[in-house]
Amino acid sequence: MARSDLATGDQTAQAAIDGYIGDVEEELRGPRRARSRVLSEIRDGLEEATRTRMDAGLPAADASAAAIEEFGAPALTAHAFAGELGTARARRIVFALLLTGPCVGIWWLILLVPQPWRFDPQSLWRTIPVLPLVVVGVGAGIAVVAMTGRFTRWIPRVGAAAALSTAAAVTILCALGDTIVLSILGAAIAAGHLTAPVALASIAGAASVTRLVLARISCHRCLRTRLQLRHDDGEVSPR
Amino acid sequence: MRAETLKGHLDALLLASLEGGPLHGYAIIDGLRQGSGGTFDLPTGTVYPALHRLERGGLIAGTWDVSGGRRRRTYQLTRAGRDALGAERATWTEFSTAVTGLLGGGTWHAAT
Numbered sequence: 001m002a003r004s005d006l007a008t009g010d011q012t013a014q015a016a017i018d019g020y021i022g023d024v025e026e027e028l029r030g031p032r033r034a035r036s037r038v039l040s041e042i043r044d045g046l047e048e049a050t051r052t053r054m055d056a057g058l059p060a061a062d063a064s065a066a067a068i069e070e071f072g073a074p075a076l077t078a079h080a081f082a083g084e085l086g087t088a089r090a091r092r093i094v095f096a097l098l099l100t101g102p103c104v105g106i107w108w109l110i111l112l113v114p115q116p117w118r119f120d121p122q123s124l125w126r127t128i129p130v131l132p133l134v135v136v137g138v139g140a141g142i143a144v145v146a147m148t149g150r151f152t153r154w155i156p157r158v159g160a161a162a163a164l165s166t167a168a169a170v171t172i173l174c175a176l177g178d179t180i181v182l183s184i185l186g187a188a189i190a191a192g193h194l195t196a197p198v199a200l201a202s203i204a205g206a207a208s209v210t211r212l213v214l215a216r217i218s219c220h221r222c223l224r225t226r227l228q229l230r231h232d233d234g235e236v237s238p239r
Numbered sequence: 240m241r242a243e244t245l246k247g248h249l250d251a252l253l254l255a256s257l258e259g260g261p262l263h264g265y266a267i268i269d270g271l272r273q274g275s276g277g278t279f280d281l282p283t284g285t286v287y288p289a290l291h292r293l294e295r296g297g298l299i300a301g302t303w304d305v306s307g308g309r310r311r312r313t314y315q316l317t318r319a320g321r322d323a324l325g326a327e328r329a330t331w332t333e334f335s336t337a338v339t340g341l342l343g344g345g346t347w348h349a350a351t
Contacts (some may be wrong), residue, residue, distance in 0.1 A: 037312070041287055044311050045265040045341035052269070071283050080284025084291045153319060157296075 013064035026079030030085025045218035086160030107204035137173035251327035261315035
């Protein structure tokens with residue numbers, strides 16, 4: 001049987017759906033792509049629900065009104081996605097830090113590693129004092145990715161609130177690490193002890209300053225999203 | 240039935256609804272409603288986030304396609320999802336048999 005065509009239906013039906021989507025959009029918080037995906041799915045679901053009612057004989061305007069009623073208040077619909085969007089934000093930030101970490105770290109490694117190079121954990125630990133922060137930060141980041149993704153088939157799953165809090169902690173560790181290595185570089189320059197090429201020191205410094213700014217923005221987003229979560233998962237909403 | 244009542248079984252129901260083939264979100268909601276004779280009339284705010292979570296866990300896979308000029312996300316079971324569904328079924332069978340044995344109206348006695 002041919003489905004009812006919403007496009008040729010009452011204009012008020014489409015306007016009502018557009019209005020509902022706009023209201024949900026205002027309430028959604030999270031990464032832009034994830035929000036766009038959520039809105040596309042809600043729109044598709046609303047249009048499908050409207051068509052189903054039109055097929056059953058309801059006028060387009062009544063069909064869309066009933067579909068909107070079925071979906072619930074825009075604020076509740078948006079709230080139901082808060083957990084998923086919060087988790088998406090935490091994962092995205094941690095992924096970005098884990099992937100860009102080596103791009104920043106490699107310059108500091110070249111700059112600070114004792115010369116001539118020999119494997120000596122004690123002297124490495126002494127000359128690069130941020131290594132413990134790196135180990136903790138990378139470990140926490142991997143934990144967030146693992147405990148919110150495919151590994152949850154085998155390991156415990158964490159909710160959005162925990163994922164966001166841990167992601168915020170990782171950004172703070174990142175910022176702390178960058179501040180420490182920048183301080184070491186600044187002290188070496190001030191004391192006239194900089195033996196490495198200026199270009200190398202400039203690249204390492206610029207990379208860390210850039211990441212400091214991005215870490216601050218990311219931390220703020222994590223904490224703001226965390227505050228907006230009213231429940232850990234946001235999976236259940238009253239009807 | 241309220242969504243809270245189903246919380247422990249929602250994943251299994253969603254996986255089962257996709258066993259017959261790929262479906263989009265509203266078709267899953269409608270399928271659960273029709274398949275349960277109207278008992279499981281779940282709000283979209285419960286079903287869509289749960290689908291996203293199952294996808295994140297690798298139990299279902301979502302793909303965008305364009306149908307009638309509209310973007311539509313369709314979900315299907317992955318191999319891991321089929322395995323998880325089998326495990327959920329086994330657990331449910333064991334659980335429901337035990338509960339039916341106790342609540343089914345027969346007499347049973349605790350050891351003294």
